[in-house]
Amino acid sequence: MSPERWTREGHSGEATDTGPPAATAAKPTREQVIAGLRATSEGGADLVQLLTPEGERVSHPDFDIDVxxxxxxxxYRDMVLVRRTDRxxxxxxxxxxxxxxxxxxxxxxxxIGAGRALKPQDMAFPSYREHGxxxxRGLDPTEVLGIFRGTDHGSWDPKATGFHLYTIVIGNQCLNAxxxxMGQRFEGRVGDDDGEATMVFFGDGATSQGDVHEAMVWAAVYDAPLVFFCQNNQWAISEPTERQSRVPLYQRASGYGFPGIRVDGNDVLASLAVSKWALDECRHGNGPVLVEAFTYRMDAHTTSDDATRYRLADELEAWKLKDPIERLRVHLVREQIAGQDFFDSVEAESDELAARFRDxxxxxxxxxxxxxxxQVYAEQxxxxxxxxxxxxxxxxxxxxDSLAGGVH
Structure with missing residues (x-):
């Protein structure tokens, strides 16, 4: 879709003389809906892409970017280091x-594309997967370890980092964001290039949660500077996207009166370009935006999940050909932007980071x-x-009991 500012013309509810009603289209069957969604396995015609799976740089009329x-x-370094700590x-x-x-x-x-689009004055609200x-936002990877080891709920300062603590309750972070x-809007912190914006991250499964939809209602009504960044990784734990929605997720935004955009989530350049545009729309006071990053979860939902019980191996193999890191690596080699010395240095850095992470x-x-x-209340x-x-x-x-020789 065009990145021109969304307007409410034609959406005011006022009666207009539009002539006789058009013929009502036949309602699609469930099989047609599923087939249509499955047909978007490449993202569909509306997919914003700047780097093909083969590493070829392409242009886009609305969302091109100079890097x-x-x-x-x-x-490339960002993605390699983040993947290494994840592994x-x-x-x-x-x-x-x-x-x-x-x-x-x-x-x-x-x-990484969305994260690097954020400005220092912006705020990000993660779910529980946003290690990238x-x-x-400047967090050392070790700072998230306490959450998963059970020693803390997050060791960083959200205000200082512009990065909220992880949210385990699915979708709840959207209401917080x-x-x-809304506070940014009420306090007049939007309106120009120096304005603030907020970005909230969630998955395709979270779009079935009421919290997400309530957040979209409030953000739309108050023109909140909020980018809803949905990482559609195709699987809401064990249910595919077509069991969650009858339409592509980015199209849901129109129901709330703000734009929705689908971007190739395995293309770091496109993710960066679309995220920068969406955040700029928000910081200039133009209201919320929904970005659907069309990507794929290559691993299980969590380490408590067995993905082999609900998805086929050939699906995973097909998505491996769209690997985001390999895509950029091929581009760097093809265009002679990086040589073997660079890749070796990044690999060595990832080894050092992994050793420090483990230690x-x-x-x-x-x-x-x-x-x-x-740590419950400011004053007990x-x-x-x-x-x-x-x-x-x-x-x-x-x-x-131990001192007395008892059993415990």
Missing amino acids: TDAQLRDL EGNALQRQGQLGIWVPLLGQEAAQ VAWC AGYA YCFNLADPPPQRMFS TPQLAEQEREYLRYLDSFAD
Whole structure:
């Protein structure tokens, strides 16, 4: 679709003389709907793409972008380092060092493209898979480990980083983001190039949650500067997209009165270009935008999931040919933007990062039991203080039994 500013002309509800009604189109059957959605496995005609799966640079009439050779190399480095820490997180869970891990394998381009489009004054609200966006907001990968090891709920300052804490409840972050973006609007922080914007990340499965739709209603009504960034990785845990929606997800935006755009989520350049445009629309006060990043989850939903129980191996193999990192690597080689020395240096850097990531995880200390009470409110309530005293007396009773030779 054209990136021209969305207007409400023709959507005011006022009666207009449009002549006799057109013939009503026949309602498609469920089989036709599913076939149509499956036919978009390449993204469909509306897909915004700047880098083909073969690594060829193409143009787009509305969403082209100029990037330097250095920026292309940086985007490649981002994706490689983020993927390496993701693979280490998966391995650490299998080794019993983490309670769970949520992989992003295959979604690096969508996250790095969107993350690098954010300006310092912007705010990002993640779900639980946005390790790549966290990287772009300046978080060290080790800072997310405590969440999955169970030692903290997030160790970073959301205000300082412009990156909210991870949200485990599916879709809830959209309501939080809508409220934050409404505040940006009410406080006059939009209107020019220096304005603020908010971006919220969620998956295709979350679009079936009421929280997401309520957030879209509020954002639309108040023209909140909010980019809804949906990473459609084709599977909502064990259900495919066609079981979630009768239309492509980006088209849902029209029902709320703001634009929706589908971008190739395995194309880091297109993800960057579309995200920059959407954020600029928001920061200039033009209201919300929905971006559907059409990508694929190459791994399980989490380490508690067995993806082989609900999807076929040939589907996975087909998407491996669209790998976002390999796509950019081929382009860098073809255009002589990077040589083997560059790729070797990135690989060496990823090895060092992985070793530091593992070492940090192995040495994470268990928090004292008092922290579950001290980190609830800014000022502890009398009821919570009594609960803490009772719990500590309970723990002390085990120590007394041990000293007395009792069994515990």
